[in-house]
Amino acid sequence: MDFVANLTLGLQTAMTLENLIYAGVGCLLGTLIGVLPGLGPLTTISMLLPFTFGLSPIGALIMLAGIYYGAAYGGSTTAILVNLPGEASSVVTTIDGHQMAKQGRAGAALAAAAIGSFVAGSLGVLVLAVFSGPIAQVAFSFGPAEYFALMFMGLIGAVSLTSGPLLKSLCMIVVGLLIGLVGMDVSSGVVRFSFGSIALWEGVDFIVISIGIFAFAEIVSTLERQKTGEAQVAPIASIMPTRQDIKRMTPAILRGSTLGSFLGILPGAGVSLASFFAYSLEKKTSKYRHELGKGAIEGVAGPESANNAAAQTSFIPTLTLGIPGSATMALMLGAMVIHNIQPGPSVVTRNPDLFWGLIVSMWIGNLFLVILNLPLIGMWVRLLRIPYSMLFPAILMFCCIGVYASSYSVLDVFMVAGLGAAGYVLAKLDCEPAPLLLGFILGPMVEEYFRRALVLSDGDFSVFVSRPISAALLAVSIAMLVFAALPKLRKARQTAFAED
Amino acid sequence: MKLIKALLATSVLVLAGSGAAYAQNYPERPVTLVVPFAPGGAVDMVGRFIADRLSAIWGQTIVVENIPGAGTLLATGQVSSASPDGYTLLINSATVTMRAAIQETPLVDPAEDLTHIGRIGATPLLLATSPSLGVSNYDEFAALAKERELKYATVGVGSLNQFASEILRSAADLQMTPVHYNGGSPAMTDVIGGHADLFYGSITQVIPHVREGLMTGIVVSSAERSDILPELPSVGELGLDDAVIENWWGLFGPKGMDEAIVDQINADLNTVLQTPEMAEFLQSDGARPLWGTPEEFTEQVKSEYATWRRVANEQGIRPE
Amino acid sequence: MLSIRSQKDLVAGAIFVAIGIFFVVSSLEYRLGTPARMGPGFFPLILGILLSLLGSGVILTALRGEPDEGGRLDTFNLRGLGVIIFTTVLFGILIQPLGLLVTLSICAAITSLAAPGARPLVIAGNVGVQLVIGLGVFHLLLKLQIPLLPRILGF
Numbered sequence: 001m002d003f004v005a006n007l008t009l010g011l012q013t014a015m016t017l018e019n020l021i022y023a024g025v026g027c028l029l030g031t032l033i034g035v036l037p038g039l040g041p042l043t044t045i046s047m048l049l050p051f052t053f054g055l056s057p058i059g060a061l062i063m064l065a066g067i068y069y070g071a072a073y074g075g076s077t078t079a080i081l082v083n084l085p086g087e088a089s090s091v092v093t094t095i096d097g098h099q100m101a102k103q104g105r106a107g108a109a110l111a112a113a114a115i116g117s118f119v120a121g122s123l124g125v126l127v128l129a130v131f132s133g134p135i136a137q138v139a140f141s142f143g144p145a146e147y148f149a150l151m152f153m154g155l156i157g158a159v160s161l162t163s164g165p166l167l168k169s170l171c172m173i174v175v176g177l178l179i180g181l182v183g184m185d186v187s188s189g190v191v192r193f194s195f196g197s198i199a200l201w202e203g204v205d206f207i208v209i210s211i212g213i214f215a216f217a218e219i220v221s222t223l224e225r226q227k228t229g230e231a232q233v234a235p236i237a238s239i240m241p242t243r244q245d246i247k248r249m250t251p252a253i254l255r256g257s258t259l260g261s262f263l264g265i266l267p268g269a270g271v272s273l274a275s276f277f278a279y280s281l282e283k284k285t286s287k288y289r290h291e292l293g294k295g296a297i298e299g300v301a302g303p304e305s306a307n308n309a310a311a312q313t314s315f316i317p318t319l320t321l322g323i324p325g326s327a328t329m330a331l332m333l334g335a336m337v338i339h340n341i342q343p344g345p346s347v348v349t350r351n352p353d354l355f356w357g358l359i360v361s362m363w364i365g366n367l368f369l370v371i372l373n374l375p376l377i378g379m380w381v382r383l384l385r386i387p388y389s390m391l392f393p394a395i396l397m398f399c400c401i402g403v404y405a406s407s408y409s410v411l412d413v414f415m416v417a418g419l420g421a422a423g424y425v426l427a428k429l430d431c432e433p434a435p436l437l438l439g440f441i442l443g444p445m446v447e448e449y450f451r452r453a454l455v456l457s458d459g460d461f462s463v464f465v466s467r468p469i470s471a472a473l474l475a476v477s478i479a480m481l482v483f484a485a486l487p488k489l490r491k492a493r494q495t496a497f498a499e500d
Numbered sequence: 501m502k503l504i505k506a507l508l509a510t511s512v513l514v515l516a517g518s519g520a521a522y523a524q525n526y527p528e529r530p531v532t533l534v535v536p537f538a539p540g541g542a543v544d545m546v547g548r549f550i551a552d553r554l555s556a557i558w559g560q561t562i563v564v565e566n567i568p569g570a571g572t573l574l575a576t577g578q579v580s581s582a583s584p585d586g587y588t589l590l591i592n593s594a595t596v597t598m599r600a601a602i603q604e605t606p607l608v609d610p611a612e613d614l615t616h617i618g619r620i621g622a623t624p625l626l627l628a629t630s631p632s633l634g635v636s637n638y639d640e641f642a643a644l645a646k647e648r649e650l651k652y653a654t655v656g657v658g659s660l661n662q663f664a665s666e667i668l669r670s671a672a673d674l675q676m677t678p679v680h681y682n683g684g685s686p687a688m689t690d691v692i693g694g695h696a697d698l699f700y701g702s703i704t705q706v707i708p709h710v711r712e713g714l715m716t717g718i719v720v721s722s723a724e725r726s727d728i729l730p731e732l733p734s735v736g737e738l739g740l741d742d743a744v745i746e747n748w749w750g751l752f753g754p755k756g757m758d759e760a761i762v763d764q765i766n767a768d769l770n771t772v773l774q775t776p777e778m779a780e781f782l783q784s785d786g787a788r789p790l791w792g793t794p795e796e797f798t799e800q801v802k803s804e805y806a807t808w809r810r811v812a813n814e815q816g817i818r819p820e
Numbered sequence: 821m822l823s824i825r826s827q828k829d830l831v832a833g834a835i836f837v838a839i840g841i842f843f844v845v846s847s848l849e850y851r852l853g854t855p856a857r858m859g860p861g862f863f864p865l866i867l868g869i870l871l872s873l874l875g876s877g878v879i880l881t882a883l884r885g886e887p888d889e890g891g892r893l894d895t896f897n898l899r900g901l902g903v904i905i906f907t908t909v910l911f912g913i914l915i916q917p918l919g920l921l922v923t924l925s926i927c928a929a930i931t932s933l934a935a936p937g938a939r940p941l942v943i944a945g946n947v948g949v950q951l952v953i954g955l956g957v958f959h960l961l962l963k964l965q966i967p968l969l970p971r972i973l974g975f
Binding site for chain 1: 538539540541544545548552564565566567568569570573574577602607651656657658677679680681682683685686688689690692693694695696708709711712713714818819820
């Protein structure tokens with residue numbers, strides 16, 4: 001089988017000292033920007049792109065890829081430690097991860113994220129290596145109807161993100177969907193709800209919402225708890241996960257990796273959805289699902305694995321079809337073109353050294369990440385021992401710099417202030433923010449795919465059920481809804497009988 | 501450190517500037533080049549290439565800033581209200597004249613609110629269809645498009661794709677209706693997957709997929725055949741003169757820039773455009789360098805903007 | 821007064837209904853369209869109605885049943901919130917004219933005041949740490965294009 005020969009070729013390319021250094025530098029930088037709020041891989045890669053002009057194509061790509069998945073991993077650190085999701089994909093990590101940190105188990109949560117990311121990354125790379133050719137075609141079988149059905153399923157699953165009352169979570173999802181509609185409507189070219197501000201033509205930036213509603217609200221709440229004398233962080237139990245932790249997170253990691261590997265292949269779904277879907281999956285299948293939301297390690301391991309697996313497999317459509325699934329992937333594609341590599345179905349045969357070198361170096365990058373981050377956990381956890389009066393001004397200022405630097409827009413900084421106040425009020429009213437975030441991410445996509453599917457079918461609603469993938473996804477969503485409602489119905493009937 | 505920087509800067513200036521008469525010491529500090537698209541696209545690549553070369557000539561950093569949104573109007577609006585001191589420049593494509601043309605009162609008037617510094621390059625468009633459509637040449641395509649309404653993918657209302665498709669539809673008497681996407685990649689993915697029927701966009705953007713056999717090349721939007729796709733007919737030779745359209749890139753600044761600075765940037769830009777690397781960079785994807793005076797560029801922007809306002813009215817292209 | 825199960829839910833429900841009505845009213849200025857060509861007003865209208873209904877549901881459940889201890893409204897930490905909002909807005913106002921270093925110093929000093937037991941030494945420490953990180957990480961390492969010093973000084 002050529003597989004071994006291909007891997008050998010890849011190893012030869014990736015294992016030069018030079019390329020190893022690029023992979024290491026990329027991972028380090030990626031982790032750093034992942035940890036900093038506001039700055040994403042997109043900003044960093046576009047800033048660093050000119051510096052790669054002088055490098056060899058493979059060296060440049062290895063470094064940029066390192067930044068990309070380093071950032072995908074690094075976002076979880078702040079999510080766990082200070083309830084600040086730096087990327088869309090780490091929103092769900094805050095739910096259980098930050099709870100764990102409050103219980104003094106930040107070390108276990110961070111380790112779960114690191115180990116989960118490594119296992120998932122390895123699996124993702126394996127999928128990329130073995131199946132990239134045939135599997136890429138899946139991307140084309142997903143049209144607007146299929147994507148709509150997938151997003152719909154995500155919305156139904158969003159209900160499971162909270163343990164609070166169903167009605168309030170639903171309200172938060174819809175509020176998120178509505179905020180997501182601000183800006184120019186792709187299908188009609190009309191600008192909606194911009195209130196005359198040109199800066200809102202492109203909608204509200206994700207980072208503005210997540211910093212406002214998560215981070216700011218958290219800072220104010222923590223200050224408040226300190227004032228009333230409630231201890232905010234329990235004494236740190238142990239830095240490394242216990243055997244029980246490892247036993248519990250293994251199935252979650254495997255489930256998350258599988259799900260994430262699949263979602264990453266779809267260019268229209270995006271990596272950010274993978275972690276949300278994985279959390280819903282844990283809520284449905286985990287043995288410890290009743291603990292989710294209260295600091296269960298599955299709630300960190302599953303989504304983090306899914307996120308990292310998707311980050312790996314999202315290279316499949318980019319590399320083998322020339323179709324980038326996200327702005328960051330579009331930039332990677334641009335970087336390849338600059339270095340005279342034209343991605344597409346024939347890239348594997350035309351540039352085998354590049355293709356296999358990149359794949360092997362991705363795995364090496366994942367290894368670097370785990371080697372780099374496991375020792376760092378001790379340092380991160382110690383960070384929590386810094387008095388909050390010194391920690392929070394720094395968090396606040398990093399947020400401000402991050403928001404400002406992500407688009408150099410002062411209006412964004414003002415919006416964060418306003419949303420911070422809103423987020424604090426919502427927290428006071430026991431409205432959990434994660435469903436709002438998911439609604440915000442899915443909102444524009446749901447609408448766009450729904451309307452596009454109808455344009456393409458000339459207004460015929462049957463497209464959603466006549467296409468097999470779409471029909472199957474919608475059927476699953478409805479089944480999920482029924483199963484969610486069943487226990488309540490049964491209970492109602494039982495009480496009715498009891499009263500008879 | 502600073503001294504070394506200054507020394508480096510002067511040495512580059514001496515090398516590059518010998519012989520050229522500079523009106524003043526422009527540029528004395530870093531220049532910002534605004535790109536109205538997300539990083540990674542054709543305009544971004546051209547912009548970064550030009551920035552790299554111009555900064556070598558000027559001995560000054562050129563900071564490339566991506567401000568995507570509102571079909572380039574967001575960035576264009578911001579640049580038009582910046583100080584016209586030559587330190588904020590904009591690269592934009594023909595899109596700017598189209599997106600403004602569909603608005604009743606444009607956010608920014610590309611003919612009046614900007615200084616036109618110089619043209620950079622131009623590329624014809626390539627119409628490519630989904631393989632599932634089962635057509636392999638223009639005649640088959642036209643026959644099908646007369647028989648039933650085809651769905652063309654665009655990157656938004658008032659985009660280059662929509663104008664190109666609409667003028668072809670009207671000139672060749674075809675039936676086509678737009679489906680709007682959030683960018684070229686999702687639009688082409690749906691065409692490749694057979695969900696939408698065709699995509700009519702810059703050769704640079706479409707040709708990789710045609711070469712890979714993922715889409716079928718049908719016709720090129722220029723008057724003559726393209727050098728890199730000689731087997732495909734052009735709309736010109738099919739007698740559809742009204743459907744000839746080309747995408748271009750040009751360098752802009754805020755309105756009211758100093759003439760001496762405009763002339764200097766234009767001269768340096770033309771120097772870059774006439775280098776073999778620049779030609780190679782553009783030609784590999786079917787584009788070509790296009791240089792000229794600021795006045796020629798102003799004329800082109802004015803006349804195209806007027807044309808697209810007329811077409812937008814005739815074809816009913818507007819946000820609604 | 822009615823017996824209120826949860827003051828929190830009552831307020832939350834009212835906020836949801838208000839947001840819903842706001843979107844319903846504002847979406848009326850956009851075209852609704854047909855199924856084949858749905859207008860920009862259709863989705864926000866449906867979502868606005870949905871939110872108003874769901875919010876009303878939250879209000880109804882808040883009113884029914886025995887008063888719930890966890891549902892009582894807490895007091896708000898207005899000082900903490902105020903300082904944070906104020907600093908953020910100040911950051912937005914100052915960053916362009918004054919540059920990163922000056923803005924950071926001012927804002928870090930003000931936020932330090934919000935924590936209980938702020939001492940001059942802590943404040944000075946905060947300012948110092950942030951200046952070092954601001955300079956080292958954001959400027960030198962990531963090369964962000966934020967000017968360091970006030971514009972007047974010619975940077």
